[in-house]
Amino acid sequence: MTLHDLRLSRRNLLGAAGALSATAFLAACGGAGGGSAAAASQLDIYSWADYFAQDNLTAFTTASGITPKITTYDSNDTLSAKLNSAAGTGFDLVVPTSGWITEYASRDLVQKIDHSRLNLSTLDPSLLDRAYDPHNQYSVPKDWGLQGVIYDPRAVGGDITTWQNFLDAGERPGVQGKIRLSGSGWENVGVALWADGKDWNTTDQSVIRAGGDRMKDWVTRTKPQFTSSNVDPIVNGSIVLAIHDQAGARRAIEQNPALRWSVPGPTSQLWVDSYAIPKDAPHLDAVYSFLNYELTEKAQITDTRFLGYPTALAGLRGKLPPGIDNVDLIFGGAGVDLSKLTTFVVNPDTIPVYQEIQTELHALS
Amino acid sequence: MTRLRSTRAALGVVCALGLAVLYLPLLLSVLYSFNQGIDGRQTARLTGWSLRAYADAWQDDSLRSAALTGLQVALVVAAVSGLLGSAWGYAMVRHASARVRRALAGLGYLLVIMPEVVLAVSLLQFAGRLGVPLGFLTLAAAHTPMTMVVVALIVRARVLTLDRRLEDAGRDLGASELRILGDIVVPALLPAVLTGTVLAFTFSFDDVVISAFLTTPSVSTLPVYLYSSLNYGTAPAVYAATTAVLALTIVVLGIAGLLHRATTVT
Amino acid sequence: MPHLLAAAPGLWLTAVFVAPLLLTVALSFAHPGFGDVTFGFTLDNYRTALGGLYAQTFVQTVVLAVGCGALSVLLAMPIAYFIARHAGRFAGALLAAILLPYFSSFLIRVLSWQVILASGGPVDSVLHALGLLHAPLDLIGTRAAVVIGIVYGYLPIAVLPQYVVFSRIPRSTTDAAADLGAGAWRRFTSVVLPLARPGVATAALLTAVPMLGELVVPQLLGGGRGLLLGQLLQTQYVQSQNYALGSAIAVLILVAVGVLVALLLRLTRGFDEAPR
Numbered sequence: 001m002t003l004h005d006l007r008l009s010r011r012n013l014l015g016a017a018g019a020l021s022a023t024a025f026l027a028a029c030g031g032a033g034g035g036s037a038a039a040a041s042q043l044d045i046y047s048w049a050d051y052f053a054q055d056n057l058t059a060f061t062t063a064s065g066i067t068p069k070i071t072t073y074d075s076n077d078t079l080s081a082k083l084n085s086a087a088g089t090g091f092d093l094v095v096p097t098s099g100w101i102t103e104y105a106s107r108d109l110v111q112k113i114d115h116s117r118l119n120l121s122t123l124d125p126s127l128l129d130r131a132y133d134p135h136n137q138y139s140v141p142k143d144w145g146l147q148g149v150i151y152d153p154r155a156v157g158g159d160i161t162t163w164q165n166f167l168d169a170g171e172r173p174g175v176q177g178k179i180r181l182s183g184s185g186w187e188n189v190g191v192a193l194w195a196d197g198k199d200w201n202t203t204d205q206s207v208i209r210a211g212g213d214r215m216k217d218w219v220t221r222t223k224p225q226f227t228s229s230n231v232d233p234i235v236n237g238s239i240v241l242a243i244h245d246q247a248g249a250r251r252a253i254e255q256n257p258a259l260r261w262s263v264p265g266p267t268s269q270l271w272v273d274s275y276a277i278p279k280d281a282p283h284l285d286a287v288y289s290f291l292n293y294e295l296t297e298k299a300q301i302t303d304t305r306f307l308g309y310p311t312a313l314a315g316l317r318g319k320l321p322p323g324i325d326n327v328d329l330i331f332g333g334a335g336v337d338l339s340k341l342t343t344f345v346v347n348p349d350t351i352p353v354y355q356e357i358q359t360e361l362h363a364l365s
Numbered sequence: 366m367t368r369l370r371s372t373r374a375a376l377g378v379v380c381a382l383g384l385a386v387l388y389l390p391l392l393l394s395v396l397y398s399f400n401q402g403i404d405g406r407q408t409a410r411l412t413g414w415s416l417r418a419y420a421d422a423w424q425d426d427s428l429r430s431a432a433l434t435g436l437q438v439a440l441v442v443a444a445v446s447g448l449l450g451s452a453w454g455y456a457m458v459r460h461a462s463a464r465v466r467r468a469l470a471g472l473g474y475l476l477v478i479m480p481e482v483v484l485a486v487s488l489l490q491f492a493g494r495l496g497v498p499l500g501f502l503t504l505a506a507a508h509t510p511m512t513m514v515v516v517a518l519i520v521r522a523r524v525l526t527l528d529r530r531l532e533d534a535g536r537d538l539g540a541s542e543l544r545i546l547g548d549i550v551v552p553a554l555l556p557a558v559l560t561g562t563v564l565a566f567t568f569s570f571d572d573v574v575i576s577a578f579l580t581t582p583s584v585s586t587l588p589v590y591l592y593s594s595l596n597y598g599t600a601p602a603v604y605a606a607t608t609a610v611l612a613l614t615i616v617v618l619g620i621a622g623l624l625h626r627a628t629t630v631t
Numbered sequence: 632m633p634h635l636l637a638a639a640p641g642l643w644l645t646a647v648f649v650a651p652l653l654l655t656v657a658l659s660f661a662h663p664g665f666g667d668v669t670f671g672f673t674l675d676n677y678r679t680a681l682g683g684l685y686a687q688t689f690v691q692t693v694v695l696a697v698g699c700g701a702l703s704v705l706l707a708m709p710i711a712y713f714i715a716r717h718a719g720r721f722a723g724a725l726l727a728a729i730l731l732p733y734f735s736s737f738l739i740r741v742l743s744w745q746v747i748l749a750s751g752g753p754v755d756s757v758l759h760a761l762g763l764l765h766a767p768l769d770l771i772g773t774r775a776a777v778v779i780g781i782v783y784g785y786l787p788i789a790v791l792p793q794y795v796v797f798s799r800i801p802r803s804t805t806d807a808a809a810d811l812g813a814g815a816w817r818r819f820t821s822v823v824l825p826l827a828r829p830g831v832a833t834a835a836l837l838t839a840v841p842m843l844g845e846l847v848v849p850q851l852l853g854g855g856r857g858l859l860l861g862q863l864l865q866t867q868y869v870q871s872q873n874y875a876l877g878s879a880i881a882v883l884i885l886v887a888v889g890v891l892v893a894l895l896l897r898l899t900r901g902f903d904e905a906p907r
Contacts, residue, residue: 019518044582044583046582047442048593048597049590049593049600050405050600051596053425054421058424068426068582069426069427069430070426070427071427071431071580071581071582071585072585072589072590072593072594073593074592074594074595074596075596075874077869078869080872081868081869081872082664084666085489086489086492086493086499087489087578087579087580088585090581091582170543183596183855195646205592217627223852223856225772225855225856227596227850227851227854227855228594228854230406230407230409230598230745231751232408232409232410232749233412233771235408235409236409236751237750237752238749238750238769238772247597248406248598251403251404251406251408253401254404255410256841300474304403308404321716346664351665351871352665352871355866355870355871356871357861358866358870359496359684359858359866361685361686361856362855362856362862363687365856365857373713375719376709376712376713376717379709379710379713380709380710380714382714383706383729383786384729386724386783386786387787388732389743389747390732390740390741390743390744391731391732391735391743393743394735394736394740397743397746400687402758409745409746409749409752414760416826423806424798434791444746449643450640451640452635452637452640453636453641454641455636458636465637469637469641471642472641472648474892475889476644476835477837477841478840478884478888478889478892480651480844480860480861480881481844481876482846482861482865482868482874483655483864483877483881483884483885484648485653486655486680486868486874487652487655488647488651488656490651490655490658490874491650491651491654491890494654506647509643513640514641518641518792518833518836519792519795519835522794522796522830522833523795523799526796526826527799549882556795557795560791560794563730564733564788567730567733569732571733571737572738573846573847574844582867585822588736590738591736591845595738595742595851599742607736607739608735610734611731611734614731614734615731615734616725621673622723
């Protein structure tokens, strides 16, 4: 053994010792805080913010003795990144949007639903057994929404019934710069793809890129904003043309009845936020007990009124109590045909393309 | 003398304007905590007065525990970074070895230019690969590099203006290193240490990026909750929770101030 | 004792900062996948990260951060000076007042700026009432709103280090300069400022550099228009889950900013001990 080797091995040893002590230290850190044995009456939900009516949560706690603890995410991307990381273990229930279920199932991040412990027969059949999760092996629908457009008809000069209308309206002088697109790449590229009669679930990257190029040209001229945050700027007229879901539209129109909402053709997005159970969920009994409670008619109606999105209960529209403002809008407006709409399915091969285009759209706006 | 007075008046006006700008958004957020909003969401238009948001915030277990966890994390972070950050800031200037001084300063610069998201993801990946379970202490530990460097740099700026001859004089008179530190250095640095520690607390309590990556099912904080609600309309309850925390802070700081005055007067 | 003072923070930082950072460097040479990496050695990530869009974003962000940083330091300077030299026994209370807003959520306060700067909001109304403006003013979604929000956010951090050094300058020093006939401005530029340099430099560093990664303000007040580094990095880590590319971008930012800061320090000698 030469002197050189000796030094090297000593360095390795030191490195190993350092890593070891760091491990021991960090392990001590985590153990003291999070690793303790979980109580039986616990339920850890990772969900969108304000996504469960407080009345439901309170009633469930009274009935079961379980207090659900809810932590929140801002996007499916955040949920996905979290589930994929060390910080993602320990959740009992998550609420991803439809398209991500396939990806989670294929990566083994979620477990199969035990249908013997749940009764889905009260739910709307049109929301069950869809392409992203055949036979609802991994998911149970919670509520659904649509990708549509909120607009000021005076500013855009008429009605918007197709995505081509939307693109044309954006080029008008009073509309440029007062537009809001979605924060998600596929929802924005989808606009161009649908206007051209294409499918956003295509695996052909050149089709996606062509749609992306069309949007990039459009964005360069029309200078939209992107944050999908609150509807205040739409209400006060700073934004006159915005991609939004129906719940936001309902809030905006309640404050400014001159605004209109439409789901442009030939097709648009239907998303279904769905319950899914992470692979190693520690409190399975609590999960099923909570799901059974949430699927009761009373809870479904309460959540619908709280959220402004319709839950999955069959015949929900007829079961809502009278006197709710703009009740049509909760269901996306009168005359929306769900069978004509399309649901995005996350594909690891095309996601980076959509993300890249979205980044470029931001840069060009 | 009149010129001095007019300079001072001008500076006072700038200071007052600065404070006004700092407080305007704060007062607005307090105002909006009493706003009804529409369909359970906050609106820019004031739609009517209500205390409901406070009741909602109190009832919401997740919101309450997020606020509480955040406070606890911030206290731990402030204590650790107050101690270690001050030691670091002092050693950066006074350590006998130039190499150690340079290494410590280099570490500080590296941290200052480190984007938060990189720090968060590195730590998360690191913990994941080592199989370290995440929890309260890992979240607190993750905040410390950012907050320590704030304390260290503020303390460092103070040490640089500190007259070294005082310490040397102490040494000449035969005082131990510990006594020099306790009797000369610490009292002189105390204001800087306290300022830094308070800043560390607020950094931690208000941090979004690092916290968002390191929160777990059992440990989450208020800003993470708030950030996640931005895209879909914020609940007025969040405004109420924030206002309540602020009010609590004012009370605690007020009591601390009174105690401080009482002890210094007697 | 002096060794302990250096070793304690050093060891702690090694565990929670240096080791994870080394992992990031290793990741930057790995082969990317969606939400996963395969360790190896490739320069592809760096090749992508040096592409046109990313370089352009980097330059834009540096310009914004340097501008906002300078603005924060300059605005904070008279405030810090007043508190340190003229506020007397109210200095403590004023400092507390500067810090107090920080006990309320930054996100909430930025949301308030959305209301303040919106058309029909207070700024708009006041300017109209004064007759200074005739068209509706809508700042939301503009670069100006981003600058306002960022400077607002970092102002107190710029005040503190400057306050600390200003308060340390003995009154006798400025009095002596006054006796020698120096006016207020002259005293400030040639006596106070050189003595205060470490604090001013600290303030600049503590504001401009974190601004490079600012994420929330451009999103909430800038409408997501234009691309900044913070968002670019966040996209790689969260949306694309490309940890390898994200790490490469991060390493490049560290190197580039490191060089910039080092140059700045060399030029200004800003962190050296104040001359006596």
